[in-house]
Amino acid sequence: MKASIVACWPWRERRKGYCNLPFNWPSFLQLYPSSHPHCPRSLAIISPLPLLPISNQFSKNLISISFDAPFRNVLFSTTRNQQMANAWSAFLSIYSSSNLVIPTPPPGIYMHSLVSSPMLMDPNPPFFTTYKALLDSQPHSSDIDQTVIAEECELPIIDLNCLNGKHHEEQCKRDVKVAASEWGFFQVVNHGISNSILDRLREVQFDVFRQPFQKKASEKLLDFSPENYRWGTPRPTSLKQLSWSEAYHVPLPPSTDVTKASPRHIIEEFSTAMLRLAHQLVGILAEGLGGYDGTYIKENCTRNTCYLRLNRYPPCPVKTGVFGLIPHTDSSFLTIVRQDQVGGLQLMKDGRWITVKPNLDALIVNIGDLFQAWSNGVYKSVEHRVMSNPQLERFSVAYFLCPSYDTVIRSYAEPAIYTKFSFGEYKQQVQEDVRRTGHKVGLSRFLAQSA
Numbered sequence: 432m433k434a435s436i437v438a439c440w441p442w443r444e445r446r447k448g449y450c451n452l453p454f455n456w457p458s459f460l461q462l463y464p465s466s467h468p469h470c471p472r473s474l475a476i477i478s479p480l481p482l483l484p485i486s487n488q489f490s491k492n493l494i495s496i497s498f499d500a501p502f503r504n505v506l507f508s509t510t511r512n513q514q515m516a517n518a519w520s521a522f523l524s525i526y527s528s529s530n531l532v533i534p535t536p537p538p539g540i541y542m543h544s545l546v547s548s549p550m551l552m553d554p555n556p557p558f559f560t561t562y563k564a565l566l567d568s569q570p571h572s573s574d575i576d577q578t579v580i581a582e583e584c585e586l587p588i589i590d591l592n593c594l595n596g597k598h599h600e601e602q603c604k605r606d607v608k609v610a611a612s613e614w615g616f617f618q619v620v621n622h623g624i625s626n627s628i629l630d631r632l633r634e635v636q637f638d639v640f641r642q643p644f645q646k647k648a649s650e651k652l653l654d655f656s657p658e659n660y661r662w663g664t665p666r667p668t669s670l671k672q673l674s675w676s677e678a679y680h681v682p683l684p685p686s687t688d689v690t691k692a693s694p695r696h697i698i699e700e701f702s703t704a705m706l707r708l709a710h711q712l713v714g715i716l717a718e719g720l721g722g723y724d725g726t727y728i729k730e731n732c733t734r735n736t737c738y739l740r741l742n743r744y745p746p747c748p749v750k751t752g753v754f755g756l757i758p759h760t761d762s763s764f765l766t767i768v769r770q771d772q773v774g775g776l777q778l779m780k781d782g783r784w785i786t787v788k789p790n791l792d793a794l795i796v797n798i799g800d801l802f803q804a805w806s807n808g809v810y811k812s813v814e815h816r817v818m819s820n821p822q823l824e825r826f827s828v829a830y831f832l833c834p835s836y837d838t839v840i841r842s843y844a845e846p847a848i849y850t851k852f853s854f855g856e857y858k859q860q861v862q863e864d865v866r867r868t869g870h871k872v873g874l875s876r877f878l879a880q881s882a
């Protein structure tokens with residue numbers, strides 16, 4: 432099949448007016464089928480920002496390229512943080528055999544199809560318009576300046592295959608325990624979640640997040656409801672509270688009859704595999720506390736009490752630094768994350784932010800607040816955040832191992848650092864704190880008197 436892309440230089444908002452940036456194409460090309468009579472197979476419409484400035488200059492930046500499909504996955508995995516020349520030559524080498532044409536497209540026509548409904552087509556939430564006052568009033572937040580590079584590191588990696596061999600099994604379990612108590616974070620490889628299911632879920636993620644924002648916010652799309660759609664931060668009072676991302680919170684109710692290969696089916700298959708993995712890790716972690724088998728957690732965290740979050744982090748061209756996801760701890764027992772190759776996840780270690788180097792073979796596991804409470808502080812629920820990326824969009828999926836709201840969390844040991852609380856009480860307290868102060872206080876709200 433012949434396909435064509437219409438490309439345009441991305442735009443970045445400056446404090447005064449707009450300027451265009453070097454070309455870095457995978458970051459901003461958004462694919463849509465076009466029904467325009469002059470380019471029936473055109474697939475890309477550009478929407479780097481909702482506030483795309485429309486000017487004469489715009490048409491000069493248009494180019495048109497024809498190439499053979501498939502194009503979809505390549506677009507989002509070729510280059511990372513590279514300048515125009517690199518990105519462009521990577522593109523050319525991939526498609527060198529396909530007749531590349533760079534004619535001047537009929538700009539008027541493209542312009543017309545581009546500008547006639549940019550807002551309706553745009554998949555990105557209206558960050559600029561919604562947070563304009565905040566962005567204008569707080570020109571610089573040095574705390575989250577993108578130029579401050581956090582050290583990149585390999586998290587401890589645990590090869591779960593080792594659990595099958597007698598020789599390494601005990602060492603492997605010890606490694607899990609040490610990572611959970613010293614880092615609160617680790618990676619697992621040979622985790623048993625097949626690439627096929629990970630890829631299919633990623634496709635679903637692409638498909639749903641590529642829909643226009645207006646639709647995501649108002650319609651049921653591919654089994655995803657608008658009630659479960661979130662974006663940005665409800666009422667940020669400073670840039671530090673602003674998350675430049677969108678997400679679907681996916682509850683996992685009892686399985687119904689779902690069509691095979693439907694998004695819901697893929698989600699169910701994925702979450703079943705994730706629950707198995709989470710329970711396996713709980714078993715190891717509980718055993719690490721001295722002979723417990725983790726039955727209490729496993730019995731209370733079942734497939735219907737857990738949930739998934741599909742995250743998308745659109746490129747964030749705000750230079751002054753805005754988070755993709757603000758610093759937080761997870762309220763779960765455990766969270767298992769699959770991140771893509773873009774990177775940006777950081778965690779707090781010994782008082783410093785550390786960037787987790789992406790590893791597509793690994794899943795990232797982090798201890799949540801409930802495990803910290805149950806383990807009486809042995810395992811650490813560590814603060815983490817996602818940095819935004821000025822050029823690249825990023826996807827991740829997080830599986831949260833949680834109990835039902837009426838489950839009571841108490842420490843496995845005495846004297847307990849935290850008072851006992853139900854998960855419902857905990858969530859309510861978190862919500863109240865966020866509403867009142869703009870941030871989560873978390874476990875320190877539940878410290879026992881004597882602690």
Ligand SMILES: O=C(O)CCC(=O)C(=O)O
Pocket residue numbers: 740742756761768770776815817826827828829
């Ligand atoms: O996107 C990521 O890498 C992390 C997401 C995360 O921390 C969360 O959803 O709680």
Ligand SMILES: [Fe+2]
Pocket residue numbers: 759760761766815
């Ligand atoms: Fe998180």
